[in-house]
Amino acid sequence: MGFLKKLFQIVSGKKYRNCPDGAAVDPVAQRALQAGLINSEQIMAYCDSYTTGLSHSTLAEGLGSHWDISSPQEAAETLESLGRYGHRFFYDIVFRVHSDGASEGRQEVLEALIVSGRYGAPETVRKQITAQEPCEEKSLVFSALEQAMEMLGNLRSVFRLVEDKVNGSYLPKDYSAGILAWDLGRLVTVARMSLDCKYIELDEFSRILAHVDKEVRSNFSSWPxxxxxxxxxxxxxxxxxxxxxxxxxxxxxxxxxxxxxWVLSPL
Structure with missing residues (x-):
């Protein structure tokens, strides 16, 4: 499908598609599904149910091409990563580097990745990345560095330029608040798609929704x-x-x- 046609469908497609078999009734599930609404509206999924209402081919293509998910193991790994780290792991690092005013920032970002502990004990990681021989940990750190540097460039390009008609121009304090919502919204959608593809069980899906609901209620006071x-x-x-x-x-x-x-069920 051409880019402009897809964009037109996203913007002008039918809003708030309700599942004909009925909506989720549990308040925890409802709030979690609403946390995924921007993303579910983007892909034109049902807005109110566990199932997305999308065809199997659409689900398989979406999970495969955008998330590299084609098996229960890959779904479990991606959902775990989204829930634990997501893009906020990189964002929190690059926002600090941006706020500190580093001119290039590469060394500062690399050091932050090392001391994060995500890739192993910091002293061990330092030895690995300075050694001549390749290793998996070294490759992971430098791959993460490239991802983080790309995000730093994007953050610099959009800082204080993003706005919407309800919130107005976004202030520095909005950027410093982080991007938890971005990760939660995508977590809900990937979990729904994985449930539809039978990559995860209902118990695991319910656990994810409960986690999302807890994070939403703990960190946000309104949908705006x-x-x-x-x-x-x-x-x-x-x-x-x-x-x-x-x-x-x-x-x-x-x-x-x-x-x-969101209007009918405010936080």
């Missing part, structure tokens, strides 16, 4: 606040482009439309 965190995450991941405008438009509708689940 959640939207800011999500949009900053999207902007930092891919910078300014046409798709960011489409995502922002979806969020604006969710914050203002009388039929929106």
């Amino acid at each position: 606040q959640f939207a800011k965190s999500y949009i900053i995450g999207r902007a930092s991941w891919a910078g300014q482009n046409m798709m960011l405008s489409g995502i922002t438009g979806i969020a604006e509708d969710l914050m203002t439309d009388d039929k929106s689940p």
